[in-house]
Amino acid sequence: MGAGQDVGRSCILVSIAGKNVMLDCGMHMGFNDDRRFPDFSYITQNGRLTDFLDCVIISHFHLDHCGALPYFSEMVGYDGPIYMTHPTQAICPILLEDYRKIAVDKKGEANFFTSQMIKDCMKKVVAVHLHQTVQVDDELEIKAYYAGHVLGAAMFQIKVGSESVVYTGDYNMTPDRHLGAAWVDKCRPSLLISESTYATTIRDSKRCRERDFLKKVHETVERGGKVLIPVFALGRAQELCILLETFWERMNLKVPIYFSTGLTEKANHYYKLFITWTNQKIRKTFVQRNMFEFKHIKAFDRAFADNPGPMVVFATPGMLHAGQSLQIFRKWAGNEKNMVIMPGYCVQGTVGHKILSGQRKLEMEGRQVLEVKMQVEYMSFSAHADAKGIMQLVGQAEPDSVLLVHGEAKKMEFLRQKIEQEFRVSCYMPANGETVTLPTSPSIPVGISLGLLKREMAQGLLPEAKKLRLLHGTLIMKDSSFRLVSSEQALKELGLAEHQLRFTCRVHLQDTRKEQEMALRVYSHLKSTLQGHCVQHLPDGSVTVESILIQAAAHSEDPGTKVLLVSWTYQDEELGSFLTALLKKGLPQTPS
Amino acid sequence: MEQAEDWLVESLRLYQDFHAFDLSAATRVLEWIGDKGVFVAGYESKKKNEILHLMLPPRLSAKENQGLFPERDFKVCHGGFSDRAVLELKHLPDTRLLVTSGLPGCYLQVWRVEEDSDVIKAVSTVPVRKEVGDLWSRLAVFSSTPRVLHGARLSSLQVVDLESGETTYTSGVSDGEELSSLQVLDGATFAFCCISGRLGLVDTRQPWAPLENPGQSPGSGGQRWCAEVRVGDQGPGPCFSSLGADGQLRLLDTRDLCHPLSSVQCAVSTPSPNPELLRVTWAPGLDNCLAISGFDGTVQVYDVTSWEGVGSRVEPLFTHRGHIFLEEGEGDAAPLVTTHSWHPCKPRTLLSAASDASVHVWDWVDPHATC
Numbered sequence: 001m002g003a004g005q006d007v008g009r010s011c012i013l014v015s016i017a018g019k020n021v022m023l024d025c026g027m028h029m030g031f032n033d034d035r036r037f038p039d040f041s042y043i044t045q046n047g048r049l050t051d052f053l054d055c056v057i058i059s060h061f062h063l064d065h066c067g068a069l070p071y072f073s074e075m076v077g078y079d080g081p082i083y084m085t086h087p088t089q090a091i092c093p094i095l096l097e098d099y100r101k102i103a104v105d106k107k108g109e110a111n112f113f114t115s116q117m118i119k120d121c122m123k124k125v126v127a128v129h130l131h132q133t134v135q136v137d138d139e140l141e142i143k144a145y146y147a148g149h150v151l152g153a154a155m156f157q158i159k160v161g162s163e164s165v166v167y168t169g170d171y172n173m174t175p176d177r178h179l180g181a182a183w184v185d186k187c188r189p190s191l192l193i194s195e196s197t198y199a200t201t202i203r204d205s206k207r208c209r210e211r212d213f214l215k216k217v218h219e220t221v222e223r224g225g226k227v228l229i230p231v232f233a234l235g236r237a238q239e240l241c242i243l244l245e246t247f248w249e250r251m252n253l254k255v256p257i258y259f260s261t262g263l264t265e266k267a268n269h270y271y272k273l274f275i276t277w278t279n280q281k282i283r284k285t286f287v288q289r290n291m292f293e294f295k296h297i298k299a300f301d302r303a304f305a306d307n308p309g310p311m312v313v314f315a316t317p318g319m320l321h322a323g324q325s326l327q328i329f330r331k332w333a334g335n336e337k338n339m340v341i342m343p344g345y346c347v348q349g350t351v352g353h354k355i356l357s358g359q360r361k362l363e364m365e366g367r368q369v370l371e372v373k374m375q376v377e378y379m380s381f382s383a384h385a386d387a388k389g390i391m392q393l394v395g396q397a398e399p400d401s402v403l404l405v406h407g408e409a410k411k412m413e414f415l416r417q418k419i420e421q422e423f424r425v426s427c428y429m430p431a432n433g434e435t436v437t438l439p440t441s442p443s444i445p446v447g448i449s450l451g452l453l454k455r456e457m458a459q460g461l462l463p464e465a466k467k468l469r470l471l472h473g474t475l476i477m478k479d480s481s482f483r484l485v486s487s488e489q490a491l492k493e494l495g496l497a498e499h500q501l502r503f504t505c506r507v508h509l510q511d512t513r514k515e516q517e518m519a520l521r522v523y524s525h526l527k528s529t530l531q532g533h534c535v536q537h538l539p540d541g542s543v544t545v546e547s548i549l550i551q552a553a554a555h556s557e558d559p560g561t562k563v564l565l566v567s568w569t570y571q572d573e574e575l576g577s578f579l580t581a582l583l584k585k586g587l588p589q590t591p592s
Numbered sequence: 593m594e595q596a597e598d599w600l601v602e603s604l605r606l607y608q609d610f611h612a613f614d615l616s617a618a619t620r621v622l623e624w625i626g627d628k629g630v631f632v633a634g635y636e637s638k639k640k641n642e643i644l645h646l647m648l649p650p651r652l653s654a655k656e657n658q659g660l661f662p663e664r665d666f667k668v669c670h671g672g673f674s675d676r677a678v679l680e681l682k683h684l685p686d687t688r689l690l691v692t693s694g695l696p697g698c699y700l701q702v703w704r705v706e707e708d709s710d711v712i713k714a715v716s717t718v719p720v721r722k723e724v725g726d727l728w729s730r731l732a733v734f735s736s737t738p739r740v741l742h743g744a745r746l747s748s749l750q751v752v753d754l755e756s757g758e759t760t761y762t763s764g765v766s767d768g769e770e771l772s773s774l775q776v777l778d779g780a781t782f783a784f785c786c787i788s789g790r791l792g793l794v795d796t797r798q799p800w801a802p803l804e805n806p807g808q809s810p811g812s813g814g815q816r817w818c819a820e821v822r823v824g825d826q827g828p829g830p831c832f833s834s835l836g837a838d839g840q841l842r843l844l845d846t847r848d849l850c851h852p853l854s855s856v857q858c859a860v861s862t863p864s865p866n867p868e869l870l871r872v873t874w875a876p877g878l879d880n881c882l883a884i885s886g887f888d889g890t891v892q893v894y895d896v897t898s899w900e901g902v903g904s905r906v907e908p909l910f911t912h913r914g915h916i917f918l919e920e921g922e923g924d925a926a927p928l929v930t931t932h933s934w935h936p937c938k939p940r941t942l943l944s945a946a947s948d949a950s951v952h953v954w955d956w957v958d959p960h961a962t963c
Contacts, residue, residue, distance in 0.1 A: 200710070204649065204664040205612040207600055207918060212664070215604050250601050380663070387668060388616050413709045414671030421640065421673070 027067025059169025060153035087152025173389035225337035633678035672712025785819035877939030
């Protein structure tokens with residue numbers, strides 16, 4: 001991102017099955033005052049944050065994701081766990097301290113967190129490994145996935161029972177020279193929260209960016225100029241070095257390339273620590289030799305900066321706010337043949353930010369004015385997911401719903417439709433401060449009594465894993481347990497008596513014969529008609545069909561009419577209704 | 593990928609600017625809107641295809657004060673979904689309307705690029721004469737009023753006014769020769785090219801009586817042709833350029849279509865694997881230059897200044913090989929350039945798209961520094 005463009009500040013609050021998790025705690029890089037910090041009063045108006053939040057998760061070390069963390073934990077107040085990956089834990093405090101120095105020492109700000117606060121904040125950190133399931137408490141668990149983007153960046157899965165959320169932070173779906181691509185398994189979360197800053201772009205290919213970089217460097221050294229590339233030790237330095245080395249080899253160039261020693265020590269140290277976080281190629285290289293052992297790239301000595309002729313130098317720090325890179329910059333700035341290539345975003349207040357904004361006269365210490373005649377270039381190598389990448393990730397994770405953050409809703413209607421159509425999921429795009437509520441259908445585990453289970457098994461049908469099976473039982477909810485038992489057992493447990501429901505229907509038929517003969521005829525008729533059922537003629541003259549009772553009686557007033565009483569229980573409702581309808585049609589005329 | 597690295601190093605010398613993008617699906621369409629935006633569209637059959645309105649990276653716009661770090665990416669400004677393959681797309685100048693043609697070919701689809709959102713919405717259809725087989729209507733648009741010229745054959749040529757829905761012109765002929773390209777020249781004239789190589793200029797104010805060449809005799813190998821007329825006042829010289837699937841390129845003067853000014857053999861591998869993709873375009877910002885594509889994964893630029901006679905072999909001024917060397921795919925089939933287009937303002941900048949869904953924007957360095 002260049003100067004003048006808004007970098008979002010990331011801070012998302014998720015409420016899942018009664019647990020509250022804060023995702024990232026970023027600083028807004030565009031503001032100088034309190035607007036740069038997230039508004040934590042959104043979380044809770046009163047009451048302590050530590051009581052309200054179950055945990056905080058930080059995705060990676062960029063300031064727009066962790067810059068407000070010490071402010072949040074030490075100045076607003078939070079004592080719960082803060083989760084992040086090991087590299088993030090190692091690198092975060094360095095960046096925070098750098099940032100603090102610039103804000104307080106350079107810009108003289110008050111109401112900023114102190115060095116001690118950074119240290120105290122980091123004491124609350126619990127570092128996690130990739131793909132390690134971490135139990136935050138007995139219900140909430142989290143897991144980190146590789147996100148690419150920068151060293152140590154992770155996507156996090158937050159799970160409570162059967163509900164889960166995957167938060168991407170910043171990620172990248174295409175591998176580059178020193179980091180792999182983001183990856184998540186088919187975890188099917190209820191919700192996937194994805195960064196969408198670059199959702200509406202189609203990125204220029206890596207090769208073309210590299211080409212542009214090489215072209216600039218080559219043109220400058222060809223005309224005898226010097227190229228300064230300020231880098232942060234763990235950023236793109238390694239990648240750019242490899243690129244230049246390859247190019248120099250092919251073109252058989254003799255122009256010297258240097259990197260400052262501070263850079264190599266730090267970079268070596270961190271890459272050794274976190275070798276598993278880089279990609280295959282780097283790992284192979286590292287195993288074979290020292291990371292910074294190049295044929296064409298040598299260690300820098302301060303004195304070299306005054307040497308005549310063309311050269312390329314990588315130096316720290318990346319924003320030109322102090323140290324060796326600033327020293328070199330001051331020496332070379334006055335010559336228009338020279339070039340400085342800024343490979344990343346610069347914080348306000350730094351020399352890097354000023355020159356990227358177009359300032360050409362800089363006030364240095366002692367009121368000295370430095371005129372910048374050298375060419376200023378900006379190369380963005382930072383890797384974010386574009387529309388294609390987002391689609392890929394959604395395809396991998398298979399969420400029930402998708403939520404896009406940091407995009408502009410109006411400009412993303414097409415992407416929303418695309419996601420909804422291709423994956424048949426709902427896609428949300430909330431604005432800052434907006435709350436999105438997602439209905440979920442959690443699966444509730446219910447214990448089934450052994451008796452009921454045995455009875456179902458006795459029915460003879462084997463249970464099939466994929467086929468739904470209908471069970472009849474009574475669900476008893478007591479405290480927080482759910483049990484499914486047979487009705488009889490339920491009645492017993494609850495101390496209730498079973499009630500029987502019985503229906504009786506009167507069917508009037510015109511018949512002059514006697515009741516007993518009537519009953520016999522009914523019996524014969526039903527016996528022949530209802531082949532599959534048990535039809536019986538009882539000694540007392542009544543007829544039974546299964547458990548349904550039919551009795552013939554004379555009409556009290558009309559001897560020519562007979563009344564058939566059909567009686568059945570609630571369970572035999574279907575058969576009872578059928579019989580009644582059948583009998584209403586009358587008895588067959590032919591004698592059986 | 594040694595070759596790719598080599599080519600990339602070469603490219604430092606060959607190109608001023610070079611950008612490569614990967615769309616999610618290949619396009620056969622590159623239609624300009626103004627000089628900063630371009631439309632692309634998918635052409636897969638039996639699938640939902642996307643139509644995208646892309647803004648070029650600011651770096652590539654005519655030099656304006658754009659700050660120090662223009663981004664390098666394409667921006668997706670608008671997008672829409674088409675149920676069928678989109679084989680041709682035209683934007684109606686000074687409107688927010690688009691018209692597309694594809695398969696199945698019994699209608700044209702009219703779209704509107706929405707103003708307050710990023711959606712391209714389907715608004716209406718224009719029925720066209722149903723054809724047998726895989727024929728689809730070629731399109732050309734008029735600039736004064738929203739009228740569309742369309743047809744798959746000479747006999748089905750029509751002009752429809754999108755506002756009123758009325759058909760304002762019909763060719764009225766029974767000649768069923770298949771068309772390969774249509775081009776509007778002004779408010780009343782258009783040019784056509786049939787797949788047989790027959791060329792013509794038509795005045796819509798008169799009954800059908802085109803200025804044309806007699807057409808190829810059936811025995812000329814049955815190959816396929818396409819053509820383009822040079823527009824704008826480029827001075828004297830050839831106006832019509834016609835490209836055949838066997839690599840033949842003919843230049844003709846519109847005043848005498850029966851006798852080509854020259855006919856040359858281009859340095860391409862022939863025959864074209866998909867002659868429907870053949871394309872020849874005149875450079876709007878260079879004198880006597882044209883570009884061709886459709887034979888393989890390259891785009892070739894030729895300077896026609898010294899061409900004359902029949903049959904001579906010509907060499908291109910420049911060949912863009914980016915699509916071959918930057919191919920990211922699994923390497924089964926070599927990519928084929930599906931279409932190309934010149935930048936309306938920057939004289940040596942072209943856009944090209946290939947079957948592997950890549951889109952390149954390139955500004956080549958003139959080896960002779962004359963053109």
